[in-house]
Amino acid sequence: MNRFWMMAACLLILLSCQEGSGVDPLQSQVEELQNEALNSDLAWSLLHALTTEVGPRMAGTDGDRRAVEWAHSIMESLGFDKVWLEPVSFPKWRRGSESAFLVTSYRLPLAVTALGGSPGTDGVLRAEVELFDNLQELSAADPAQVQGKIAFINDRMSAGGAGRGYSEVVKGRVMGPFVAAEKGAVALVIRSVGTDNNRLAHTGSMDRPEGREAVPSAAISNPDADLLVSVIESGKSMELELQLDCGLDGAATSYNVIGEVTGSEPDAGYFAMGAHLDSWDLGTGAVDDGAGVAIVMAAATMIADQPERSRKSLRVILFANEEQGIYGGKEYARAHGHELDKHIAGAESDMGSGRVYALVATVSESARPAISELAGLLEPLGIEYDPGRKAFGGADIGQMGLLGMPLIDLRQDASLYFDIHHTANDTLDKVNKDDLNQNVAAWVTLAWFLVNSDQDFSTE
């Protein structure tokens, strides 16, 4: 009896050892990577360095040049196998001084900032204001109503699902300057495309359609837009005084900074993960897109540090000049479109440091089981698989997606993102280190899974 139980116990121990050694090695590697990511200082220290040592890095500025140098040298020091630059050219836009005043029975300075790409006002411009609820209303206006005035698009972006979201409201910023010009306005002022109530204006680019003229264009903060509306509704006489010293200023060249962690089979393809290195000039670009830069660099570094190389490669692309027209992403697609088949898949981190909550993939049907397996690995991080949606890829990586590259999104909580998006408030204090590390854990999981997978994800 005693011996029987002894043997039974031994058998049980053996069986459980057997089971232990039977754990999927990928899963245990991922657990280790996630654990390391969640407790790491790497992403935070990269972001700290980028925002403190480099600072703002608007495309074509000296800050942009220093950012490229910084990224290049940091990637080399972090153990990437190859790091290189690919040139990206674009029209350079310059921002100088800018101011706006509400002029009524008093004169009040407003929180204002020129839209990226806007021409300047050539001194001080003063005119009456004509209010429009949104771009559609301006588009439908009788030119006689707008002629010689400053058109004011008062479209409010709402947080959450109710109300008008970013993609609707941003049309006023993107196309408003051209529509206002066609209607004979002397300038355009828009309510900032943002969800906050701070006296800080949200910049952002207007479009650059061929052959269309734009008027000088700027955004004012939400509280300033509220005030304008109040004064207009009160029927008091009122003018706006606008001074924008800005404009296009020749051409500039910056660089996509690309780093590779080369796999054991260099021809087996690579997973491309991106973020954009440029930022707006008003803040230090900690959230947009310093966080993304830090997340993908930290995740790739962890993979470079693995004792053994994966079969496939990992490519980190820090895109140039996303903000003023996705120049880096478009240039990458132009230069690498013929290598589409080398790109296993692509993904981009460009929504700050909000926690990842969903996995979305645009891949072949046959790759769905593999994505489900990936979803299982992400689940412990609080991430759910959303099979019903289409991946967006991010502005830059999305350009390769348009050519057919499989896309994967790690969707982030963006509930605070549009409070500070494109404002002076985009600084390091807005980033939560734990949330940043949850992103790194998700990205290192995604990357390690893809570079070790034999699955073909391509959609065709």
Next chain:
Amino acid sequence: MNRFWMMAACLLILLSCQEGSGVDPLQSQVEELQNEALNSDLAWSLLHALTTEVGPRMAGTDGDRRAVEWAHSIMESLGFDKVWLEPVSFPKWRRGSESAFLVTSYRLPLAVTALGGSPGTDGVLRAEVELFDNLQELSAADPAQVQGKIAFINDRMSAGGAGRGYSEVVKGRVMGPFVAAEKGAVALVIRSVGTDNNRLAHTGSMDRPEGREAVPSAAISNPDADLLVSVIESGKSMELELQLDCGLDGAATSYNVIGEVTGSEPDAGYFAMGAHLDSWDLGTGAVDDGAGVAIVMAAATMIADQPERSRKSLRVILFANEEQGIYGGKEYARAHGHELDKHIAGAESDMGSGRVYALVATVSESARPAISELAGLLEPLGIEYDPGRKAFGGADIGQMGLLGMPLIDLRQDASLYFDIHHTANDTLDKVNKDDLNQNVAAWVTLAWFLVNSDQDFSTE
């Protein structure tokens, strides 16, 4: 039996009617006033008018002058029995352009604002920075360490009870400019005294002690202070460039605007309720102290509208230049100190529109039961009586309190107050109408109770 029950029922009905007609008439009046206040548009429309039609009203400016005119004419139109102005003189301080740059391997504009009373920099001043954790540390510093540099006081105000609160941290703003001068600094920069993380600096006055020199002094926003600390800690070489076009500029006269709702016995004394009419110049002063102005004016108007006059009078005092040294409050105490016995009690609304949560009173022991009765009337508004604390009275009304006037506080939730205090963010959108009306309901209760009470509250 039937008849017995009939008679019993009649008796019950008669008794309950008796009880009904026995309800304290004060209590039913207060219930009606509270109900009216909670559903009124008056305070909101007053605040809307003050912030939209008048705008910022820094002491001695044209906005200040217009605010006095506005308050005078509005009080007359609202049915106050007497409205008059009492002159208040003070040194005029002027703010012109202001800028600061962090100069290191890059040059970054900081969110900066001069402290009220600061001298200007006379052009651009550029110097190294010496960091101090707080005023005490600067006070203890070896002058050799500070000589020729910009002293930087990096004292962070905490929200809530933990950490350093306003009264501690504000010492750096109030006295720092003089201590920095004594140590040989060329300028002072302080971390904003505020609880937010916005790129908006908090202004506020420095003291004006006799015979002591001050250096040019300014506050930078919390995120900018964080960045300065990061750069200093990184050991990178760094300077600050400061340009403050501001300074004292002769003398100015403004006015305490006083309105009275006269009681049926004009010699029976008055309850003095105050707020300050001046604001800082960066926002529209909606919270500090437009809200207080609207609250006390609305409450007084409701009392002026009552069908019958109370025995005692109500006095509303909108104080001049609280922000730069409590000039209006001090002048009122100088001019009216000899009428102390006419002032039943005093109270001030100067903490924005956060809901009232506590009643605090500094009155005679014999008046405690009356205060308890008042507390019972305030209870339905969610206000608790805190008998253990001493009333502060507010900066202005507190000056009469120093002479012995009984003081009553309606303490407000201030959890968001120091996020926007003295910044460009002090605008109408920060005020919640329901909260504002809860304040009006509390103030009309307090006022109606006091002008109808026979109690002597005086502490001596």
